[in-house]
Amino acid sequence: MLAGRLHVSTGSFAVEEVDEPHAGPGQVRIAVRAAGVCLSDVHLIQGMLKPLHLSGDSVTLGHETAGVIDEVGAGVTGLTVGERVLLQAGEIRDGVVLTRGVDYDGGWAQFAVATAGTVVPIPDTLSFEQACFVPDAVSTPWAAITTTAGVRPARAVGVWGVGGLGAHAVQLLRMIGAAPIIAIDPLPLARERAVRFGADLALDPGDPAFAALVAEATGGAGLAYAFDFAGVAPVRVQATRALAKGGRLTLVGLTDQPLTIPDGTRFSYLEQEIRGHYGSGPEHVLELLSLVALGRVEFSRSVSGTWPLAEAAEAVRRLDAKEDSPIRLILIP
Structure with a gap:
């Protein structure tokens, strides 16, 4: 064969x-x-x-x-x-x-x-x-959202990297009621797709007004949750800076580069978190198949x-x- x-x-x-x-x-x-x-x-x-x-x-x-x-x-x-x-x-x-x-x-x-x-x-x-x-491209973001990050409805979420996993993350976050959802990707096609999949706002990470736009979209509070689906070191720096007090960054994209926190004192003062994430469990695949059968996601x-x-x-x-x-x-x- x-x-x-x-x-x-x-x-x-x-x-x-x-x-x-x-x-x-x-x-x-x-x-x-x-x-x-x-x-x-x-x-x-x-x-x-x-x-x-x-x-x-x-x-x-x-x-x-x-x-x-x-x-x-x-x-x-x-x-x-x-x-x-x-x-x-x-x-x-x-x-x-x-x-x-x-x-x-x-x-x-x-x-x-x-x-x-x-x-x-x-x-x-x-x-x-x-x-x-469904195993991995959908179940990995699903597990990251529901289990590792524990996203709650009506909380601001940032998704860095709207590719194979990030696009599904946007779709799933919309389904569970996260809001606003801010998608971040340097590719215009990916940003356009993110809006079609349910993002409230899609930003270029290189936009000089990036921080101001995130602040405007979140009422000045910052992101309750951020996800790195890109596995790129600068993404993690930018995402950390965008977190709200008590905000949580979940690392899904894989990289062998060091993890850097640009301002450790600020990070501690605001009681923020960084969590690693890898893959999903069998239960996450079964949950998604149930949602597919019910017509909640396709x-x-x-x-x-x-x-x-x-x-x-x-x-x-x-x-x-x-x-x-x-x-x-x-x-x-």
Whole structure:
């Protein structure tokens, strides 16, 4: 079968012919119908991120995966051949958090094997192209908003970076009643999209009037919550300065750069907080699927394009270059 393989030691990526996997005890195999291309995949290929628990030197990328069960291993109950499913983006084994497509083979392939407990049935009304990225692209901002930051309604929120995760954050914040929602992105296309997704205001972080505009939008109080979805050090400095008394900055975007607080005394005096965030739990994916089933949220606008699996490298290039400011590019095996 074809699979998009990263060779970690050399940093090389290619779509290659590999042996088909088969479902072992406690596992199922799915015929992959759609797999999302995430900025984390780009960072893995570029070497900015490294697998922590990978056994061996190569891995099939892709932590956002949906398809149809075509093999059921021994001992698996409650899942049947032909079911439409998505795969959770990771799992816990022996107390260690492992990420699909990073620490073990993922979904950039024609077939993918998964532990039965990470397989989630999806409704017929949800397309594979939209279902595949619910784990991570939607569940990560959802978990950051509801669990790590604990956003309350009618509180001012700033979202830095309106890409694959930030665009969904704006949509979800609107749904739960955060207000005003201020989206911050240097790309005009991303700012325009943020308004369509529910932002009350979209700002360029380089605008000389940035601080004054945030103050005006928040009645001079500043932001109760701020989210860094960009993983860029200057964003964190700017976001910290925009926080209100007791304000909370949640770091979702990943970077290896140092975290700097520009005025530590002010930060302490105003009793502000910075919290790290990574991924989501299985419950967050299930919550989102319930919301989809109830018609509270839908993701058709998030599919920015589809590409054959064989052209995965081109999809990666386009995402890295931010061509047309994509939310999610989808690989179709």
